[in-house]
Amino acid sequence: MMKKALFMCMLAAFVMVIAACGSNNKNNDKSPENAGNGVETTGSASSQEVVIKASSWKFDKQEYTIKKGEPVKLTLESVSGVHGIEVSDLDVKLGSGDSKVITINDAGEYEFHCNIQCGTGHKKMVAKLVVE
Structure with a gap:
């Protein structure tokens, strides 16, 4: 019984650590991190939407x-x-x-990559954002 309780506590702690590792980087209104690099981050409506789907x-x-010069809403969906x-x-x-x-x-052309270690093929997760 004691081993089962210890195992459950360890499992709960592990789940909380994994959940805390997720990214929650939501920038609004020209954040300092994007200043001066040709990118404006805004809360305004976008005329375009790009959904990037990531899987294995x-x-x-x-x-x-x-x-170029038009607001675009970038969304990342993890399929798997x-x-x-x-x-x-x-x-x-x-x-x-x-x-x-x-x-x-x-x-x-702006290359992007997966920034969360996701397994053996992680380094192959590269694509481009082409701005015309």
Whole structure:
């Protein structure tokens, strides 16, 4: 009986640690982390929406195209597993289920990757955000 109670306590502690590791990075209104890099984070309505779907070591597309200077709502959906994305050149991060409205003022290709260690194929989880 004592071993079962100890096991249940350890399991509960493990679940809480895993839950605390999730990303909850929701930026609003031109956050300092995005200042000066061609990205504006706003709470305003977007004219476009891009849903990035992540599953076992891949994204649903290799490239996602958006228009320069127009607000876009980025959303990350984890179809299987737990994933996050990071667009390093833009200081944009999303956790599973997160959305963020951003405006990218500089045309180009911006590579993003899964920023949560999700298994053996984690390093292959790379795609591009193409801004035209």
